[in-house]
Amino acid sequence: MARFEILMPKMGESIIEATITKWLKKAGDPIAEDEAIAEIATDKVDSEIPSPVDGVVEKVLFNEGDVVPVGKVIAVINLGGDEETGEKEEKETESQGDKETAGKEDKETVKQGDGRFYSPLVKNIAKQENIPLNELDKISGSGKEGRVTKDDILNYAQLRKQGAPVPEVSAHPPTIKTPQAVEVPVVTTEAGDEVFEMDRMRRLIADHMVMSKQVSPHVTSFIDVDVSRIVTWREKVKDDILARELEKITYTHILMETCARVLKEFPRVNASVDGYKIIHRRRINIGMATALPNGNLIVPVIKDADQKSLLGIIKNVNDLANRARKNSLLPDEIQGGTFTITNFGTFDSLSGTPVINQPQVAILGTGAIRKKPVVVESEYGDIIAIRHIMILSLAYDHRVVDGALGGMFLKRMKELLENWDMSRKF
Numbered sequence: 109m110a111r112f113e114i115l116m117p118k119m120g121e122s123i124i125e126a127t128i129t130k131w132l133k134k135a136g137d138p139i140a141e142d143e144a145i146a147e148i149a150t151d152k153v154d155s156e157i158p159s160p161v162d163g164v165v166e167k168v169l170f171n172e173g174d175v176v177p178v179g180k181v182i183a184v185i186n187l188g189g190d191e192e193t194g195e196k197e198e199k200e201t202e203s204q205g206d207k208e209t210a211g212k213e214d215k216e217t218v219k220q221g222d223g224r225f226y227s228p229l230v231k232n233i234a235k236q237e238n239i240p241l242n243e244l245d246k247i248s249g250s251g252k253e254g255r256v257t258k259d260d261i262l263n264y265a266q267l268r269k270q271g272a273p274v275p276e277v278s279a280h281p282p283t284i285k286t287p288q289a290v291e292v293p294v295v296t297t298e299a300g301d302e303v304f305e306m307d308r309m310r311r312l313i314a315d316h317m318v319m320s321k322q323v324s325p326h327v328t329s330f331i332d333v334d335v336s337r338i339v340t341w342r343e344k345v346k347d348d349i350l351a352r353e354l355e356k357i358t359y360t361h362i363l364m365e366t367c368a369r370v371l372k373e374f375p376r377v378n379a380s381v382d383g384y385k386i387i388h389r390r391r392i393n394i395g396m397a398t399a400l401p402n403g404n405l406i407v408p409v410i411k412d413a414d415q416k417s418l419l420g421i422i423k424n425v426n427d428l429a430n431r432a433r434k435n436s437l438l439p440d441e442i443q444g445g446t447f448t449i450t451n452f453g454t455f456d457s458l459s460g461t462p463v464i465n466q467p468q469v470a471i472l473g474t475g476a477i478r479k480k481p482v483v484v485e486s487e488y489g490d491i492i493a494i495r496h497i498m499i500l501s502l503a504y505d506h507r508v509v510d511g512a513l514g515g516m517f518l519k520r521m522k523e524l525l526e527n528w529d530m531s532r533k534f
Contacts, residue, residue: 110187112161114145116176118255124312125177126150133165133183142231145183150308155439160231163187175308230261237265257444259391309404320466324505328461331518335477336496337528338362353419359498360396360451361422363474363525368392368413370520371447377509377517378446380467386508395445395465396425398432399454406432407465409445452501453477459499469508470517473501 116126130147133139144156145165163185170176226234226244234244239261247264249256297303306314342357349357371378375388392414395407408428413421431437447468452460453476462473477498484493500521504514 111166112163112185112187113181114157114159114183114185116148116178116180116182117157118178123150123178124315125175125308127175128170128172128182130172131168132156133168135165135167137165139163139165139185157182159185160226161185161187226256229258230256233258233261233265237261237268239265239268255443257440307402307404309402313405316466317463320464323466324464324469325507326461326464326503327506327509327511327514328501328503329511329514329518330459330499330501331515331522333498333500333522333525334482334495335359335498335525337530338525339477339496341528341530341532349419349422353423355419355422355426357422359453359477360449360474361418361425362528363472364394364396364410364413364425364449365416365418365421366521366524367447367449367472368394368416369524370517372414373520374513374517376513377470377504379469379508380446381469381505381508382467389446391444391446393444393446395442395448396429397448397450397462397465398429400433400435406437406442407445407448408432408437408441409443411444447471449474453498459501461501462503464503464505469505470514471503472521473503475499475501 126148127150128146129149131145132147133143133145139145139159139162141160141162142158145159146157146168148155148157166184166186168183170182176182230244233239234241244256244261247256247260249260338359342359342362346357349355371392371394376386378389378392380387380389391412393409393411394413395409397405397407400406408431410416410421410424410428416424428437428441431441445465445468448462448465448471450460450462450471451474452458453474456476458478459475460473462471464471475498477496479494480497481492482495482497483490484495500518502514502518
């Protein structure tokens, strides 16, 4: 009797576990392909787990309220067949080699995409394009930890029709040597100290930050930018935009549009590292670090930021930021980032050294805008003037981004921001 194991799926950046909030099916219930078997929740999003197969729920392995690690088996689906007949045939099989072969074939039949989770949409597209499971497993995904997205499979299907070579997931990626874990110091407490347990989201953030520092040799470069033209332009247009579009324009929107343009010019900064391979990302998906009311952090992603107008970015950013604070983001909206921007200026900090959001290779930090006396060149010679100054910091993975490339990236950001078109219209 063939069985299928349903795994706890990967739900987003840095998420390593989820809570089963409700079972929608119990043992003995029939279940159809793509029908939800359970509702789950993380500190970032709530979602459902669909069944990739038709069958009957044979057993559920956890209770409601249990916290389950990603990749763990949570339920078993009976795909049908005669159990007694299967047992007799197994007993009557005399060749051990035949048993092993049959076992392997059974495993191939019911495996869940080589351990990868596929959304119902991706599976439906694969079915329409006649892409079998073993071929689907080979598609290189741009989602979190290589998850295949709708765009990935559509692009693959198009290349497949044209007979063009398509990128595949490496079967045996090279092993990179990583430093051994350091010994954690013993921490003692004294009378009067208050001890608080980290909530799950803070634990996930902590683990993700430590991992990033262990994986990537971080280097941070800084540059100061005269954003006086942008300050003046925003003051001129902000009321019109609010009245016409019911949207507030902030410096974050302007910085994101500029950053998307610069990433297109410097593709190695919009990249990931896979073993000893460098992956230049085709899409420019910019994550924006957003502080939550509880003090934690979430990173919703602006997809294809380079293809959006400034007004499009304003609407997209404001919508995601508002829903992030209400914990109502969808799983896809926090996945697939290729670069991240974090705004230190929100809390009036001049600058900072951000930690790279793996598996990206760089993150841009933006500081508070301050009025400062600076030397300005004029037709009458150098003069001292009061200008609006912002410090940008770029933290980058020194395995693939050298100081020269990091410096050129920041210099180009400075050029575009300081020469902002004051006559620009929406």
